Amino acid sequence: MVENQPIRFGVLGCAEITRKVARAISMAPNSTLYAIGSRSIDKAKKFAADNSFPSAIKIYGSYNEVLEDESVDVAYIPLPTSLHLKWAVMAAEKKKHVLLEKPATLNVGELDEILKACEANGVQYMDATMWMHHPRTEKMKEILSDRSLFGELRSIHTVYTSMGDKNFLENDIRVRPDLDALGALGDSGWYCIRMSLWAVDYELPKTVTAHRGPIFNKSGVNLSCGATLLWEDGKLATFHCSFVSNLTMDVSILGTNGTLRLNDFLIPFNETTASFSFSLRSRFLDRALGWEPTPKEHVVPTELPQEARMVMEIVRLAMKIRDSGSNPDKKWDSISRKTQLVVDAVKASMDKGFEPIEIVS
């Protein structure tokens, strides 16, 4: 009975992140790591052995063979961004659901081709933005959505930086113009932008203006940048992302009544609990000698780590399609596309001398 079978994942390539996602697949119910393919079968074998992948895993010497394998239900694609279009479309055409690493694509035109292929083939699309699946994210959304608590949202400020050494900044996949031409904007900015859109329930900003002072490597790939997103009603988001500062993941979301903060939004400091702080109607004590109330820490436990919950979500959607004949859920198409639109706009703004770019959806 197909209905009792787990959802089988096939992985394209031996990216470092696959080690984490493979573990997540093994932790999540109803999912199994079924196949992995690399351009070098020896590399794939070694990778599977080094990471204690299931001994029954199919190992292929090409991406294509993974997609040709009829038993594969979901293709997990952590390839360099420049390869996403080709392989995600191919996966869809082979009737695989697509779990795509970020940034989704180099531009929204490419993403639209992928989404079109997924739609035409009745397969689920999802980008691999893990933090969205943490129960902390849900808890924060509850607070933000309660206008009697948080009030009206005014601004969102995100910082996501990591520190690349000299070799990274010149040679890593993420800063090579032929592989990940969006650099830090695509890698780190993606998350800041997603967080900003998430906070406003995916309303698109009206304009996006890059901040002055971006840094590029010798090949012209972005190593550091920032921008202001401005919405029709006056609320705004700022972000700063880079590969040249100590690992930092800060979010402050400000409303008329409340302030929500966290310092590990992408990857929680530890796996079993994650926290955020929330201040409600912060006031000074008499003579401004202190604050009342002070920010309150909220701790949210999670049985499974966010990446396992992400796997559970695409498994759930894949099972619905397989077992109930449901249509793919378009939620992720829309969220991913909006994120990409803003990424594109930041890039366009940098290209055009920091002019504001209107977002047209």
Next chain:
Amino acid sequence: MVENQPIRFGVLGCAEITRKVARAISMAPNSTLYAIGSRSIDKAKKFAADNSFPSAIKIYGSYNEVLEDESVDVAYIPLPTSLHLKWAVMAAEKKKHVLLEKPATLNVGELDEILKACEANGVQYMDATMWMHHPRTEKMKEILSDRSLFGELRSIHTVYTSMGDKNFLENDIRVRPDLDALGALGDSGWYCIRMSLWAVDYELPKTVTAHRGPIFNKSGVNLSCGATLLWEDGKLATFHCSFVSNLTMDVSILGTNGTLRLNDFLIPFNETTASFSFSLRSRFLDRALGWEPTPKEHVVPTELPQEARMVMEIVRLAMKIRDSGSNPDKKWDSISRKTQLVVDAVKASMDKGFEPIEIVS
């Protein structure tokens, strides 16, 4: 013996903040609240009584009388900004040291007149930026200055917002074009800019570019704005300040090796201790399942609150001048002037359609 006498403060006006500073004067050694003047003597009397000012305090029905009183050593000037030029210059001419509330002035031209008057009359100038005097500030500077610890400074991100109600946003002194024409930029932005300059040892940025999306009230006074400060070597600061969000005071300072954060930079959550968090060489655990190390909280106790320490500092400088014939310390002239230059540049950038403004010192 004059040398055993405390330094005597005369206050111009009955600003709310005076309640805090009066307490600080009473807490600091060698200082005394000697006189207060208001345009209405009844208001001054009531203010002194309501706040249990020393019974011996001289109460005047004008600012001028405070400055005419030969016993006053320091004039504390918390008047609306548009009055700073006139009264600070007058104070200096009457040989009073000047403790000036922020923003120092409406523009650097005015500040230069004040500084010139202070210099010509041999009196000390200091702006009343209290957080700079907290021992936490010193401790943070130790960490930032230790390049083997913090590495190279890359960026500074500050947010200072408070929530004004409708009446505040239309009628408060801080948003009236005739009184505090700089609005949120002068009131809140001042602190963000000072923090950014402090972090880089007062090196002036090369350019300042306001972010799009500032908010103004009906009278054209700023209620919300932000900017990017960009230095010659590529480091940058962003800030966001406003009167339309819940009270928030966030700072993140990022270096190549470290991240320093605090959420109450202006006024600590409580009076006796203040904390900041510091992360050093943050790394992911294997498979990015968490962080190691996680940020460490540093708690800095203080015997006297920061405003009393500010009073102590101007008392110390005033005593040195009085008792040892020292010249006034020019440190505060320079820090205040640089802060004002950047405030002016943010305003100019907003006025000129968000163009970058070069800072010329």
